[in-house]
Amino acid sequence: MGVLERKEREKLEIRNQILEAATELFLKEGFDKTSMRGIAEKIEYSAATIYLHFKDKNEIFKAIHDKGFEIFFGKLSESQKIENPYMRLRRMGDLYLEFAFEHREFYDLMFVMRAPVEARNADGNIDWICGMQSFKLLQATIIECMEKGYMRKMDLDVATVTISSLMHGMASFYIRERLVMYDQNVLPYLFKDAMDNIMYVFKESPMTSAFAENQN
Amino acid sequence: MGVLERKEREKLEIRNQILEAATELFLKEGFDKTSMRGIAEKIEYSAATIYLHFKDKNEIFKAIHDKGFEIFFGKLSESQKIENPYMRLRRMGDLYLEFAFEHREFYDLMFVMRAPVEARNADGNIDWICGMQSFKLLQATIIECMEKGYMRKMDLDVATVTISSLMHGMASFYIRERLVMYDQNVLPYLFKDAMDNIMYVFKESPMTSAFAENQN
DNA sequence: AAAATTACTAAACAGTGTTCATAAAAACGA
DNA sequence: TCGTTTTTATGAACACTGTTTAGTAATTTT
Numbered sequence: 001m002g003v004l005e006r007k008e009r010e011k012l013e014i015r016n017q018i019l020e021a022a023t024e025l026f027l028k029e030g031f032d033k034t035s036m037r038g039i040a041e042k043i044e045y046s047a048a049t050i051y052l053h054f055k056d057k058n059e060i061f062k063a064i065h066d067k068g069f070e071i072f073f074g075k076l077s078e079s080q081k082i083e084n085p086y087m088r089l090r091r092m093g094d095l096y097l098e099f100a101f102e103h104r105e106f107y108d109l110m111f112v113m114r115a116p117v118e119a120r121n122a123d124g125n126i127d128w129i130c131g132m133q134s135f136k137l138l139q140a141t142i143i144e145c146m147e148k149g150y151m152r153k154m155d156l157d158v159a160t161v162t163i164s165s166l167m168h169g170m171a172s173f174y175i176r177e178r179l180v181m182y183d184q185n186v187l188p189y190l191f192k193d194a195m196d197n198i199m200y201v202f203k204e205s206p207m208t209s210a211f212a213e214n215q216n
Numbered sequence: 217m218g219v220l221e222r223k224e225r226e227k228l229e230i231r232n233q234i235l236e237a238a239t240e241l242f243l244k245e246g247f248d249k250t251s252m253r254g255i256a257e258k259i260e261y262s263a264a265t266i267y268l269h270f271k272d273k274n275e276i277f278k279a280i281h282d283k284g285f286e287i288f289f290g291k292l293s294e295s296q297k298i299e300n301p302y303m304r305l306r307r308m309g310d311l312y313l314e315f316a317f318e319h320r321e322f323y324d325l326m327f328v329m330r331a332p333v334e335a336r337n338a339d340g341n342i343d344w345i346c347g348m349q350s351f352k353l354l355q356a357t358i359i360e361c362m363e364k365g366y367m368r369k370m371d372l373d374v375a376t377v378t379i380s381s382l383m384h385g386m387a388s389f390y391i392r393e394r395l396v397m398y399d400q401n402v403l404p405y406l407f408k409d410a411m412d413n414i415m416y417v418f419k420e421s422p423m424t425s426a427f428a429e430n431q432n
Numbered sequence: 433a434a435a436a437t438t439a440c441t442a443a444a445c446a447g448t449g450t451t452c453a454t455a456a457a458a459a460c461g462a
Numbered sequence: 463t464c465g466t467t468t469t470t471a472t473g474a475a476c477a478c479t480g481t482t483t484a485g486t487a488a489t490t491t492t
Binding site for chain 3: 035036057
């Protein structure tokens with residue numbers, strides 16, 4: 001009896017069409033200007049049909065948000081080919097900002113907008129797995145840095161929050177246009193220097209650290 | 217001829233009533249749920265009347281945003297009684313987070329929301345004076361730290377962006393609920409440690425810095 | 433008192449997310 | 463194949479939103 005399976009396939013097909021249309025509109029016009037009726041028109045269904053596949057608009061954007069985290073994790077993972085964990089961590093910083101600059105709307109949805117968070121709250125279940133994947137990659141790199149002596153030993157959570165908050169602060173300041181007092185062309189260089197700066201905190205005393213030895 | 221002056225007074229009176237009503241609704245219900253009709257009802261005028269005093273909704277919130285920066289600057293200024301610029305800078309960090317925690321909605325409007333920025337973009341004129349006041353206070357403190365040897369000499373813009381981005385990253389992560397993986401009660405302590413961490417970057421080599429001498 | 437100016441608003445416009453009764457289509461049992 | 467049940471899809475409506483405009487009411491000036 002393949003009828004049930006086919007129906008499920010069709011249902012998934014429409015679901016993907018909705019997500020595809022919504023993503024396209026979202027990346028082109030932003031969240032507010034992506035309307036249910038607009039999505040419906042794109043997939044040639046009525047607006048009401050969307051509600052057979054998603055509870056509300058927030059749930060659609062929670063799904064897009066998750067997709068964004070997949071791309072984000074893929075991007076961050078590019079750093080994994082680097083052997084030295086300290087250099088790898090530094091590279092992750094660059095990749096983080098690259099993602100934010102190249103996929104502004106995605107970054108905004110993933111780290112700033114309220115919509116996906118409200119979708120989670122509605123369900124009650126905190127499935128933050130998407131973000132956790134990247135979060136754990138960062139933590140693992142930090143741990144490796146400390147274990148191999150590239151970084152002075154300190155509380156893991158403190159180190160993680162410090163690094164990720166600096167990254168997010170720069171990215172969201174930029175995306176939400178709060179650094180208008182700076183020439184937008186030099187911002188990337190300021191950000192790079194800021195990252196170098198913060199990496200410096202985590203080293204041991206400069207003259208004795210494994211990092212310093214590695215520099216020669 | 218006092219009639220013109222009286223009219224101007226009345227116009228300003230209504231303007232303030234609008235801002236007061238809008239602020240109250242905004243702090244209670246948030247941006248989206250603060251409607252023009254809601255504001256109008258509160259001040260017992262029609263919604264259309266508001267448009268005789270403000271170009272649009274964004275312009276109202278640009279004004280509230282400016283008010284928020286006044287409060288913010290007042291808060292940050294509490295640090296000025298501290299003589300030692302390094303300790304003062306550290307205190308500014310605490311005050312920054314205090315503001316963000318105590319006035320979430322204000323912080324969100326000032327540093328995250330799009331509305332006030334769009335109001336600015338519409339006018340064309342970048343009157344960022346409100347934020348600049350606080351920005352310059354931070355810069356002045358950093359400069360003083362460097363001049364008096366509490367902080368190693370480095371590019372001012374890099375130091376400013378590093379510090380403010382870390383602060384904003386923590387505050388906005390918290391306010392936009394992106395640190396749900398942590399116990400919300402321990403977050404303030406993590407943030408404090410993160411601030412201590414970053415301050416460490418800016419010191420000279422620990423054993424020779426003026427800061428270290430000041431610690432004894 | 434009449435004219436001109438200013439202040440104000442009801443109503444309309446064009447949208448929004450969401451719901452629901454109803455209609456169309458598909459699946460099923462006989 | 464026919465009728466019945468179940469699934470799927472939608473038009474229309476609801477209750478909103480920000481904003482504009484035409485027309486009214488109040489005030490000031492002449």
